[in-house]
Amino acid sequence: MRYFEALAKASDRVDYRELGKTTLGAPFIALVISSPQNLKRLDYYRLNNASLADPRGFRTSRAAREAVHNGKTIVLITSSIHSTEVGGHLTPVALAYRLATDTSAATREILDNVILWLVPSQNPDGVTIVARWYNRTLGTSAEGTSPPELYHHYTGHDNNRDWYAFTQVETQLTVDSLYNVWHPQIVHDIHQMGSQGARLFLPPYLDPVEPNIDPLLIDGVNALGSDMAWDLAAQGKTGISINSTYDAWTPARAYQHYHGAVRILSETASGDLASPVDIPFDRLEARARGYNPRERSWNFTNPWRGGRWTIRDIVSYQTEGAYALLEHAAKQRERWLSTFLTVEWRAVRGWREWPYAYVIPARQDSVALSALLGILRRGGVEIRRALQSFTVQGQRHAAGSYVIVLRQPYASFAKTLLEVQRYPDRRQYPGGPPERPYDVTAHTLPLLMGLTALAANDSLRVPLSGPIVPRAIAPVPRLDDDTPRVGLYKSYDASMDEGWTRWVFDTWKVPYTSLVDSVVRNGKLKEQFDVIVLPDQSPQELLKGLPPRYPAPYSGGLGSEGSEALRQFVVDGGTLVALNEASRFAIQALLLPVRNVLEAVGDEDFYAPGSIFRLELDTANDIGRGLPRETIGWFQGGPAFEVLDSSVARVIGRWPSDPDRVLLSGWVLHPERVAGKAAIVEVQQGTGRVILFGLRPQYRGQSIVTYPLLFNSLKN
Ligand SMILES: [Zn+2]
Numbered sequence: 001m002r003y004f005e006a007l008a009k010a011s012d013r014v015d016y017r018e019l020g021k022t023t024l025g026a027p028f029i030a031l032v033i034s035s036p037q038n039l040k041r042l043d044y045y046r047l048n049n050a051s052l053a054d055p056r057g058f059r060t061s062r063a064a065r066e067a068v069h070n071g072k073t074i075v076l077i078t079s080s081i082h083s084t085e086v087g088g089h090l091t092p093v094a095l096a097y098r099l100a101t102d103t104s105a106a107t108r109e110i111l112d113n114v115i116l117w118l119v120p121s122q123n124p125d126g127v128t129i130v131a132r133w134y135n136r137t138l139g140t141s142a143e144g145t146s147p148p149e150l151y152h153h154y155t156g157h158d159n160n161r162d163w164y165a166f167t168q169v170e171t172q173l174t175v176d177s178l179y180n181v182w183h184p185q186i187v188h189d190i191h192q193m194g195s196q197g198a199r200l201f202l203p204p205y206l207d208p209v210e211p212n213i214d215p216l217l218i219d220g221v222n223a224l225g226s227d228m229a230w231d232l233a234a235q236g237k238t239g240i241s242i243n244s245t246y247d248a249w250t251p252a253r254a255y256q257h258y259h260g261a262v263r264i265l266s267e268t269a270s271g272d273l274a275s276p277v278d279i280p281f282d283r284l285e286a287r288a289r290g291y292n293p294r295e296r297s298w299n300f301t302n303p304w305r306g307g308r309w310t311i312r313d314i315v316s317y318q319t320e321g322a323y324a325l326l327e328h329a330a331k332q333r334e335r336w337l338s339t340f341l342t343v344e345w346r347a348v349r350g351w352r353e354w355p356y357a358y359v360i361p362a363r364q365d366s367v368a369l370s371a372l373l374g375i376l377r378r379g380g381v382e383i384r385r386a387l388q389s390f391t392v393q394g395q396r397h398a399a400g401s402y403v404i405v406l407r408q409p410y411a412s413f414a415k416t417l418l419e420v421q422r423y424p425d426r427r428q429y430p431g432g433p434p435e436r437p438y439d440v441t442a443h444t445l446p447l448l449m450g451l452t453a454l455a456a457n458d459s460l461r462v463p464l465s466g467p468i469v470p471r472a473i474a475p476v477p478r479l480d481d482d483t484p485r486v487g488l489y490k491s492y493d494a495s496m497d498e499g500w501t502r503w504v505f506d507t508w509k510v511p512y513t514s515l516v517d518s519v520v521r522n523g524k525l526k527e528q529f530d531v532i533v534l535p536d537q538s539p540q541e542l543l544k545g546l547p548p549r550y551p552a553p554y555s556g557g558l559g560s561e562g563s564e565a566l567r568q569f570v571v572d573g574g575t576l577v578a579l580n581e582a583s584r585f586a587i588q589a590l591l592l593p594v595r596n597v598l599e600a601v602g603d604e605d606f607y608a609p610g611s612i613f614r615l616e617l618d619t620a621n622d623i624g625r626g627l628p629r630e631t632i633g634w635f636q637g638g639p640a641f642e643v644l645d646s647s648v649a650r651v652i653g654r655w656p657s658d659p660d661r662v663l664l665s666g667w668v669l670h671p672e673r674v675a676g677k678a679a680i681v682e683v684q685q686g687t688g689r690v691i692l693f694g695l696r697p698q699y700r701g702q703s704i705v706t707y708p709l710l711f712n713s714l715k716n
Pocket residue numbers: 082085191192
């Protein structure tokens with residue numbers, strides 16, 4: 001930060017801004033870089049660009065053409081959101097210095113034609129966490145390992161899955177002060193991947209591409225990514241793959257694609273944090289997604305020969321990649337601006353096959369409704385209210401209902417989040433195992449939040465208000481009287497679900513204490529806690545934890561001592577709540593009379609990589625109390641249960657017995673494997689109990705409708 005401040009002071013091409021504070025209270029900063037003349041007229045360019053972002057304000061097509069002609073390409077570069085991808089901490093330094101000092105014609109052309117917003121770190125807290133760990137372990141057996149904690153306080157690596165839910169302050173700052181003010185045409189997101197494949201990935205992405213993204217943006221992604229790859233190859237860089245590994249399905253990573261911009265993801269091969277690695281050619285992966293790192297192909301034209309790979313290599317690939325992107329953005333300035341204008345024009349006119357609008361009834365759970373409308377609003381969506389009652393497809397709606405007309409600049413953002421996903425059935429070969437999506441397959445917010453949103457196919461015959469600002473309603477404290485003592489297990493092999501659970505507890509004011517391995521292993525847990533929650537984590541990770549190369553107290557996991565202590569806690573009258581994969585651990589460690597019917601079932605025989613299922617609840621039971629009898633469950637690689645002894649185990653929630661009714665949104669193969677199986681089970685043991693979840697009730701801070709299942713489990 002001191003460097004960037006000094007650079008801004010020394011250069012008339014660089015301005016330094018603090019946008020706000022991070023989760024842990026550090027400054028969250030951005031630089032704006034352009035020619036001195038452009039920086040003096042920033043307000044003019046911002047307004048000019050905003051007129052292209054919402055072309056409804058143009059009176060003539062000539063005015064629109066002039067705005068394109070007079071504008072600058074707005075580029076946003078975000079780096080090091082993932083803090084162990086440490087090249088991304090340094091690349092912004094090298095890039096900013098070059099742009100501030102270089103006198104070449106190419107750099108002048110960039111500065112004249114581009115306004116660059118550079119976020120040197122999308123997660124500054126993580127830079128500190130990783131740098132401290134790296135320096136502390138340098139020269140020890142743990143050198144180059146990931147730190148024994150999440151590098152984002154709440155979300156860890158999931159921090160780049162927050163670009164529609166906007167749960168974290170870092171996401172909010174970038175969306176509120178950069179995206180929604182500057183409306184970039186090009187966003188470059190700098191990442192790193194594993195060390196054994198290509199040296200660099202650039203778009204085009206793999207299929208599937210999420211169907212609501214304007215096709216012209218995908219053309220732009222394809223052209224710009226390929227152009228950068230060509231440029232870097234011409235500099236002699238090898239091992240560049242395009243159209244591999246990464247698909248473009250989830251909006252969780254791609255705010256840009258719904259706001260008129262292209263997302264250029266770059267993924268450079270990693271070292272061991274900042275320490276070099278040696279990778280002989282024959283240790284490169286023999287088969288990667290979409291290419292072979294040892295073989296030349298159309299999308300991997302010049303393989304890397306293997307050898308030493310250093311932080312300098314990483315920073316060089318990243319810096320040259322970003323520079324190539326900026327050169328393209330400068331040379332093709334008018335083309336990018338006119339693409340931006342075309343995309344927004346089409347959005348405002350509407351796509352013929354889309355519904356006319358979504359109608360969201362106003363009388364629904366107020367906290368969930370406030371969350372949904374807040375997301376749409378933050379995403380730039382115009383929300384209106386019906387001024388009279390009206391009928392859509394035979395259904396009556398009251399005056400005051402919320403209406404999202406899908407003829408507005410960011411209609412695709414609203415439609416994507418409000419509709420049901422039908423993820424394409426993709427196989428590795430015909431009839432073969434499924435092809436894994438890069439992330440999850442569903443993002444239908446009304447389902448996740450327990451709300452109704454109806455598509456209206458034809459124009460509505462009702463007067464509408466102007467755009468409104470929805471009322472923000474804070475979550476209410478959940479555990480009012482007789483608050484139990486809750487322990488939340490926190491593995492040093494950091495689990496993102498643990499972080500999300502903490503976020504939900506902090507946001508909904510659930511008091512808890514974090515529990516590390518040594519505390520669990522010491523036993524006497526019932527004296528300290530009434531309830532212990534095990535977040536989603538595999539049995540292996542829970543038991544073994546981090547490997548012995550980590551210093552004490554970080555290696556070793558729960559071990560047999562920890563398992564025994566948890567069993568004793570339950571026998572003594574405690575409640576153990578196990579989420580998703582942790583349920584498999586609980587079944588094994590406590591010898592519960594419950595069987596996971598998916599244990600050892602291969603992907604060919606059952607597959608649901610992050611989907612929304614229909615869930616049937618026993619609402620007479622305390623855990624299901626207050627929920628609808630039929631709700632949803634976020635299914636992601638979890639177990640499905642069969643009760644072996646119904647005298648001690650009882651089913652609280654089940655997947656529907658009709659396989660065709662299991663899936664609500666996303667993708668599932670062979671739903672008959674889980675149809676009729678238990679999703680939530682309560683098992684008595686001694687004077688205590690274990691509650692097993694075969695779902696993620698607090699998935700990434702989004703599945704608000706199933707939070708009460710978790711909260712109810714905490715009550716005595
Ligand atoms: Zn990354």
